[in-house]
Amino acid sequence: MKFIIAIIKPFKLDEVREALTALGIAGMTVTEVKGFGRQKGQTEIYRGAEYATNMVPKLKLEVAASDDIAAQVVETIQAAADTQSIGDGKIFVLDLAAATRIRTGETGDTAL
Amino acid sequence: MMTPYRKIGAAISGTALSLIVSAQAWAQEVAEDIAEAAPAVAEAVEAAAEAAAIADKGDTAWMMTATVLVMAMIVPGLALFYGGLVRTKNMASVLTQVIAVASLAMLVWVMYGYGLAFGGDANQFISTGKFFLAGVTADSTVATFTDGVVIPEFVFIAFQMTFAAITVSLVIGGLVERMKFSALMVFALVWLTIVYFPIAHMVWYAGATPETTGLLFDWGALDFAGGTVVHINAGVSALVGAIILGKRLGYQKDVMAPHSLTMTLIGTGLLWVGWFGFNAGSALEANGSAGLALINTLVATAAGVLFWMLTEKAIGHQGSLLGACSGAIAGLVAVTPAAGNSGPFGAVLLGALAGVVCCVFVMKMKPKMGFDDSLDAFGIHGLGGIVGSIGTAVTMLPALGGPGAEDYDLGGQLVIQIMAVAVAIVWAGVGSAIAFYIAKLVTGLRVSEDIEREGLDLGEHGERAYNY
Numbered sequence: 287m288k289f290i291i292a293i294i295k296p297f298k299l300d301e302v303r304e305a306l307t308a309l310g311i312a313g314m315t316v317t318e319v320k321g322f323g324r325q326k327g328q329t330e331i332y333r334g335a336e337y338a339t340n341m342v343p344k345l346k347l348e349v350a351a352s353d354d355i356a357a358q359v360v361e362t363i364q365a366a367a368d369t370q371s372i373g374d375g376k377i378f379v380l381d382l383a384a385a386t387r388i389r390t391g392e393t394g395d396t397a398l
Numbered sequence: 399m400m401t402p403y404r405k406i407g408a409a410i411s412g413t414a415l416s417l418i419v420s421a422q423a424w425a426q427e428v429a430e431d432i433a434e435a436a437p438a439v440a441e442a443v444e445a446a447a448e449a450a451a452i453a454d455k456g457d458t459a460w461m462m463t464a465t466v467l468v469m470a471m472i473v474p475g476l477a478l479f480y481g482g483l484v485r486t487k488n489m490a491s492v493l494t495q496v497i498a499v500a501s502l503a504m505l506v507w508v509m510y511g512y513g514l515a516f517g518g519d520a521n522q523f524i525s526t527g528k529f530f531l532a533g534v535t536a537d538s539t540v541a542t543f544t545d546g547v548v549i550p551e552f553v554f555i556a557f558q559m560t561f562a563a564i565t566v567s568l569v570i571g572g573l574v575e576r577m578k579f580s581a582l583m584v585f586a587l588v589w590l591t592i593v594y595f596p597i598a599h600m601v602w603y604a605g606a607t608p609e610t611t612g613l614l615f616d617w618g619a620l621d622f623a624g625g626t627v628v629h630i631n632a633g634v635s636a637l638v639g640a641i642i643l644g645k646r647l648g649y650q651k652d653v654m655a656p657h658s659l660t661m662t663l664i665g666t667g668l669l670w671v672g673w674f675g676f677n678a679g680s681a682l683e684a685n686g687s688a689g690l691a692l693i694n695t696l697v698a699t700a701a702g703v704l705f706w707m708l709t710e711k712a713i714g715h716q717g718s719l720l721g722a723c724s725g726a727i728a729g730l731v732a733v734t735p736a737a738g739n740s741g742p743f744g745a746v747l748l749g750a751l752a753g754v755v756c757c758v759f760v761m762k763m764k765p766k767m768g769f770d771d772s773l774d775a776f777g778i779h780g781l782g783g784i785v786g787s788i789g790t791a792v793t794m795l796p797a798l799g800g801p802g803a804e805d806y807d808l809g810g811q812l813v814i815q816i817m818a819v820a821v822a823i824v825w826a827g828v829g830s831a832i833a834f835y836i837a838k839l840v841t842g843l844r845v846s847e848d849i850e851r852e853g854l855d856l857g858e859h860g861e862r863a864y865n866y
Contacts, residue, residue: 331715331718333721333724333761334764
């Protein structure tokens, strides 16, 4: 099993979710996050006080997938979240040691 | 229809008019005076006395409305305006400070504030009498600006009470995010006593003789609704407080962006609406002068909004919501002394000028100065008040549509206005410094560094403004 973390632009969420649903992904977790990468932040000005905000708001998606579709999930997210511009985000893939569905106690791939 | 009770009321009102200026008018004495005076009011003049001394219901209804409008400027208006401008961790503290000092001002006002400001003839700097509202009854009246027109004294006391309450609340703008709550309360008590009440007397109290009339009033200074009394007074005091308190930790290093411009807009709207009570209510009657103040309060503010935003653009920034809200307040402040002393286009000029001057000061000059007037109480209320108070001499000009007479002496009035502004600045500067140092002696001024970092909400009040 793989644990896939994707940082994407907030307005891309629906496209990514639809693409992943089509792939058979049954669930994911979404968190509003802030961070910085190569994308420059913005300058905010309040009555002359300037604040350079280098932290840009993003969404963090967390998806668990079985080994056989993990690569497809990464490709799907990459294709759906791509705008060809700086700040589109990144996708990280981690090995996932175990998974348990709380209601039934199922483990492994069946728990995803 | 005139009931016997109303007839007696009329006689009492007539007598009370002359008694307003007498010191030490205790309730019992008033009753005795009236008992003595009543027979002296001959039958022949009874009708005239009735006509002269009964408060008009329309005036009374308007002044009660105006009073609660000014109340809405404080809580929630000013509280939200200021609250939105601080960081989340200090929101509850700002709201608490505003509601608490305003409440303190109201109680102090009925105990001795009214007595010191309007209580009766004493000298040019202070009144004495009517402490604890002694002698004031539901039948007492005070004169307005029209001969023979009166309003109930309780309504006048309540109206003026809200002015004291909002003025001391305005000072908070220079002190937020670092001042102890206890210190603020001590400061407010001392400041009201030695700064606000004397200045209100000096600007607005008409005594029986020049020696007992307020100093600035006697000079002929024009201040329709409180440019000197409220705005210069509060703005200068906030500046002095900001200097004595010192800067917030992290000033000009940390991000101190307003936590909710939405709240600030709501506050701005409530202030603007309430300001109709403040300015048009200062006519003390429901008449054309109040109507003039009403329209001026609309157009000066609109000019302030747009000219602040244009100035932002000219400086090289974008026109912003905070700029629009700040410009609205600058316009409102500037038109305050001129509300009934200006034509609508004079008011537009004042609002526009205040928008430009305050914006340039706040955005370009203040950041280079060494003080942290956190919410620009001085930059907007102090400076806008100075622009408005001096500008009122100009807006009086008949050529600008002002209500000045044909022989209106612009130069002479300008000198008087500048002198009045100077007196207000010096009095507020010295008096507020004394009040801050007394507070420092009693409680210490600043919260600990830990509390300042964690936020005054938890450190000073044990709560958060938001729990989610």
